[in-house]
Amino acid sequence: SSGVSNRPFTMSNSTPTTDNEKKKSKGNRSPCSPSRVLHIRQIPNGVTREEVVSLGFPFGKVTNLLMLRGKGQAFLEMASLDAAVSMVNYYTPAPPHLHNQPVYVQYSNYKELRIDNQHNQARPQAAWQGVNAVQHGNLGITNSPAAEGGVLPSHGSVLRIIVENTFYPVTLDILYQIFSKFGFVLKIITFHKNNQFQALLQYADAANAYYAKMSLDGHSIYTGCCTLHIDFSKLTNLTVKYNNDKSRDFTRIDLPFGDGQRTMETSIPFATQNAIFPSHTVPPGFAPPLDFPQGAAPGPLTVPTSAAPGHMTIPGIPGNSVLLVSNLNPEAITPYGLFILFGVYGDVHRVKIMFKKRGIALVQMADATQAQLAINYLNGQRLYGRVMYATLSKYQTIQLPREGQEDKGLTKDYSNSPLHRFKNPSSKNFQNIFPPSATLHLSNIPPSVTVDDLKNLFTSKGSTVKGFKFFQKDCKMALIQLGSVEEAVHALIELHNHDFGENQHLRVSFSKSSI
Numbered sequence: 001s002s003g004v005s006n007r008p009f010t011m012s013n014s015t016p017t018t019d020n021e022k023k024k025s026k027g028n029r030s031p032c033s034p035s036r037v038l039h040i041r042q043i044p045n046g047v048t049r050e051e052v053v054s055l056g057f058p059f060g061k062v063t064n065l066l067m068l069r070g071k072g073q074a075f076l077e078m079a080s081l082d083a084a085v086s087m088v089n090y091y092t093p094a095p096p097h098l099h100n101q102p103v104y105v106q107y108s109n110y111k112e113l114r115i116d117n118q119h120n121q122a123r124p125q126a127a128w129q130g131v132n133a134v135q136h137g138n139l140g141i142t143n144s145p146a147a148e149g150g151v152l153p154s155h156g157s158v159l160r161i162i163v164e165n166t167f168y169p170v171t172l173d174i175l176y177q178i179f180s181k182f183g184f185v186l187k188i189i190t191f192h193k194n195n196q197f198q199a200l201l202q203y204a205d206a207a208n209a210y211y212a213k214m215s216l217d218g219h220s221i222y223t224g225c226c227t228l229h230i231d232f233s234k235l236t237n238l239t240v241k242y243n244n245d246k247s248r249d250f251t252r253i254d255l256p257f258g259d260g261q262r263t264m265e266t267s268i269p270f271a272t273q274n275a276i277f278p279s280h281t282v283p284p285g286f287a288p289p290l291d292f293p294q295g296a297a298p299g300p301l302t303v304p305t306s307a308a309p310g311h312m313t314i315p316g317i318p319g320n321s322v323l324l325v326s327n328l329n330p331e332a333i334t335p336y337g338l339f340i341l342f343g344v345y346g347d348v349h350r351v352k353i354m355f356k357k358r359g360i361a362l363v364q365m366a367d368a369t370q371a372q373l374a375i376n377y378l379n380g381q382r383l384y385g386r387v388m389y390a391t392l393s394k395y396q397t398i399q400l401p402r403e404g405q406e407d408k409g410l411t412k413d414y415s416n417s418p419l420h421r422f423k424n425p426s427s428k429n430f431q432n433i434f435p436p437s438a439t440l441h442l443s444n445i446p447p448s449v450t451v452d453d454l455k456n457l458f459t460s461k462g463s464t465v466k467g468f469k470f471f472q473k474d475c476k477m478a479l480i481q482l483g484s485v486e487e488a489v490h491a492l493i494e495l496h497n498h499d500f501g502e503n504q505h506l507r508v509s510f511s512k513s514s515i
Contacts, residue, residue: 032107036063036077036084039108043072044099050214052076055096055105057211059087064113077113082387086380089326089389155232157186157206159213161199167225170197172248174221182215183208184376187238189247202238204376250369251433254425321371323363324393329384330358335412337493338363340419344492344509345377345433346370347420350398353410363390364398366422377435382486419497434512438466438488441511442478446504454480461494463487467515481515 040052049065052074056062060083066075078084088105095102159179163170172190179185184204191198203209209232217230240249242258249255325338335351338361342348347366354360365371371392379390401407414420421429432441442454455465464483471477482488488510496508 032109034081034085035107035111036081037108037110037113038076038078038084038087039106040074040076041072041104043074043103044101047098051098054211054214056087057207059083066113075108075110075113086389155206155209156236157203157209158233158235158238159201159209160231160233161201162229163197164227164229165225166197168222170221170226172245175199175201179212180372182212184372186251187240187249189238189240200233200235200238252430254430320392320396321365321368322393322395322398323365323371323374323390325361325363326359326389327386328359328361328388329386332384335410339412339414340493340496341489342374342378343419343421345373347422349415351412351414352398355407355410362393362395362398373433381436381489383489432509434510436485436489437510438485439479439481439511439514440488440492441509442480443476443507444505445476445478446500449500454478457495458482458491461491463491469515479511479513479515
């Protein structure tokens with residue numbers, strides 16, 4: 001067990017609560033400075049440790065938990081301060097729900113938790129060890145505390161979904177809309193079996209699948225009907241041959257339509273409909289869906305008073321292509337830098353850095369699939385010394401400044417930029433999208449440029465070159481390994497499209513390989 005900074009925190013049946021903690025529990029806003037330990041309050045009776053741990057699951061590793069039974073409170077310790085800050089920033093404007101009741105997350109005065117009683121320690125360990133094992137790829141959970149706590153068995157990233165009592169039609173797009181709240185959905189295949197609507201859905205990460213199943217299993221899409229029953233599939237990967245109303249691969253826009261119906265936007269659902277359920281699937285006057293858990297999305301599914309009858313607006317779900325990017329370094333960030341970085345995952349049309357809050361920006365992607373890709377790969381990435389956060393914005397487009405309006409060059413239109421990587425639907429770039437890594441893939445290198453030339457170029461931008469090699473079959477391409485992922489991010493921003501002269505420009509991407 002770990003020691004506590006400032007004062008001990010002992011887990012026992014009579015754990016004291018300080019006056020400061022009591023005062024904090026009365027208000028929604030915490031005066032505490034950021035801490036790895038988070039205070040969670042108004043927890044309903046019957047909530048399990050696993051459910052409390054799941055609140056921290058999307059943001060990083062959970063290292064400790066203290067449940068205060070009878071007080072409706074808990075203390076959750078995250079592995080890093082960045083994870084805790086991200087969690088509080090996310091849940092403050094949109095509190096998560098447990099057992100259909102809102103719970104509130106704020107910083108604690110404690111800097112660490114110390115669990116002294118080994119007997120009481122075993123069961124909390126079951127919760128966070130099980131979740132963290134899933135999150136970090138250790139899916140074969142065999143330790144006895146985890147087994148005692150009843151953590152789900154090992155599984156992958158593919159879910160099998162059965163929809164019972166389908167009084168109203170359920171479509172692939174509706175499933176995408178719901179399940180995308182919990183992570184990046186790669187593929188969906190729908191079919192009918194045993195007179196039931198079923199689907200296979202693959203996430204980019206097994207952690208997302210775990211969280212979606214735990215949050216959605218047993219809930220109904222519409223009040224009293226279309227109930228979801230979710231299990232883990234034995235399949236490890238889905239093969240999608242067609243993009244239509246029956247199947248979809250959201251990472252491939254080049255697939256044919258096959259025998260299914262072509263949707264208006266085959267690459268994404270709802271790109272042109274302001275993220276709404278299609279009216280033909282929603283009966284007039286229906287009640288909103290039954291309290292879908294909000295651990296991964298801001299706000300419940302609601303019907304605004306301005307919405308037309310039969311339409312339901314879902315704020316902050318895929319369908320919107322504008323991203324809200326926060327916690328940026330105002331001294332270093334530029335619209336062009338965001339354009340280049342986010343352009344690795346899609347074609348950036350516009351960028352706007354907030355005039356009065358230079359640490360916040362809006363980035364408009366070409367479509368919602370690309371926006372989700374950018375979130376999946378860039379949210380939580382370090383950039384210029386800070387952890388950057390990316391989520392969907394409430395705005396549908398970025399407005400350009402009016403003529404004469406003071407902007408100081410903070411809003412840029414890149415919709416016609418020649419640097420877009422995905423203009424050609426058959427481009428190989430669609431198959432070469434990888435997360436930020438310390439190793440960069442270089443291409444379009446002129447024959448006259450040597451190894452030393454390239455090493456010196458990257459060193460001049462502050463990078464530490466750890467390794468370099470040309471491709472054997474094509475000396476126009478190479479791999480360069482830098483000192484860290486953050487260094488590589490900075491180098492990509494600085495050197496993508498670097499001009500070697502004679503109209504030859506360097507192309508830089510993240511690599512899946514290392515040297």
